[in-house]
Amino acid sequence: MRVLVVEDDPDLNRQLVDTLIEAGYVVDKALDGVEGHFLGETEPYDAVILDIGLPGMDGITILENWRKEGRNMPVLMLTARDRWSDKVSGIDAGADDYVAKPFHTEEVLARLRALIRRAAGHASAEIEVGPVLLDTKQSRVMMDGVPVKLTSHEFRLISYLIHHQGEIVSRTELIEHLYDQDFDKDSNTIEVFVGRLRKKLHPDVIETVRGLGYRV
């Protein structure tokens, strides 16, 4: 899962990025509105954490632009102004949830998880596909009720596929969502991780759709 953090306070930005990486997300960051706007416009993110008060371009404007351009990834708004009028303008601009400052990063993490899950159309924190169960809260995968030990890359891959269960996900899309913007997009690592996952879970869990991509 690839997430963008747009927050102008460098310390808070770092704390958010660290927490997210620790939780297994791939994270891009922006310290001002203009850069944040550009990244959200051009890169495919599974979710964005967006501060409202930003230098260069404020969060509300960024959000409105994204929505106008049809970028519909879930956006979690961070705001120091916790009056309802601020919340209303944020939500009306297209935010999906908000967290008022000051906050603990864990709270942001919990809200983000819920947003991504909701965006994929799953109400529960646990998503089941046949014998495989993805626990988004604990960041783990169970096979027939038994936890399976996965590396963070392996977890990200299976998690993305399960979130988009039934859909054919291309290799490019996987690369875009599993690695940050500096990753070399021609690498063959996706095939390697798919092979490892089939070995650890079950050969039939991930289906290869020839010429198009993978499907769970």
Add this chain to the structure above:
Amino acid sequence: MAPRSLASRLLVVMGLWLTVALLVTGILLSTLFRNNAESNFQGLLLAHAYNLMGAIDINDKGELTGTPNLGDPRFLTPLSGWYWSVSAAKTPQVPALHSASITDEKLGIPSTNDKPFNKLFRRTYDVNNGPEITIQHLEAQLYLGESDTLYQVLVAGNKSKIEEAISDFNRTLLMFFTAFGLGTILASYFAIRFGLKPLGETARALHEIRDGKSEVLQGTFPREIEPLAEEINALIEANKSVTERARTQVGNLAHALKTPLAVIQNEVRKPNKGLAKKVDEQTKIMQSQITTYLDRARIAAQRGVIGHRTPVTPIVEKIARVVQKLSPDIKVNWKSNEEEIVFKGEEQDLEEVVGNLLENAARFAKSEVVLTLSPVFGKKVEFFQLVIEDDGPGISENNRNMAMQRGKRLDETNPGSGLGLSIVQDIASEYGGNFELTKSSSGGLRAVVFLPRIEVS
């Protein structure tokens, strides 16, 4: 002493002037009338005197002759006060000729020393002939024929009649002037009331602002009051903008502190002991203080600010839409009867109340939240009622009281600052309303808030 009203100032001045003016005019008219009447009377007496002088003569024996007829029947009536006589100047008391009206009464002719004749050989004087009867005598001396005996004619008229006429005139004048004066004062009173009516309308318009029925002074005012109305509107605007600026600055300070606080809190969260624990503890206190004083600043700024009116339905609609988006799994319903309800207060405060209650309800509800909006008809102040019910687990009675305290969180696992309910409590009591938590019909929480409303006519 309270200053006199404008109307009474105008009326007093008006009344004083009117009294003086009418008094002077009255005296003048009365005097003119008297002078005119008297001069007419004297003219009449003089005419009679000439008539008399023309009608008498002296014969060869030196005796007075002639039978003067002055053509006025009053000279024939005894005691009429009208009489004439002709006598030798030496013996004025013994008339040689006299009118039929003279019987045996004394004519009361003064000596020439007391009342000397003038250059024209005439004299005029009044004789009081009993109470309220004044007779005016006109005497003239003349020589008749070739004789060198000086004769004296006297014509007298009853002057009391003209005094009566003057009194009649004065009475009529007084009556008319009194009626005129009172009428003018009455007319002035209505004129003043009509003239000052826009002031009353201005006061009413101001009252509507205080009542919250209007935000600015509305209506068209006469040219004299227009600048005042404009100044009042400017003052209201300035009042609002000062409040708004102060609030914005306080808000800016608070919000500027929130990001560093978040950084500090997150930095010390991991090794939660010793110094880190202390810092965490203190930042939490700081955060709570910021929120407390931010709310106090808001409430203090709002106190005494006049002219707020907030239609309730659009706010509820807006907040319900937002809460629905934040909690897509819960059904957020709201209902209201057709009547338009207008909150007598600030939009922001209503948003806080509705927002916090709806968000809390949606957070704990299993499937549904219902908001009901209805007017309450009170004796003096009109209120409206917001009822928000959820079908969640509800709160026990002990915990309900705790839930309303600032910063208390009953459920630490659920996100939220825990301040929602205490803000609602603060706002409700600030507006003289009420906030209570009970059990909903489905076993969840039922929050009821009373807030003042404006009667929409």
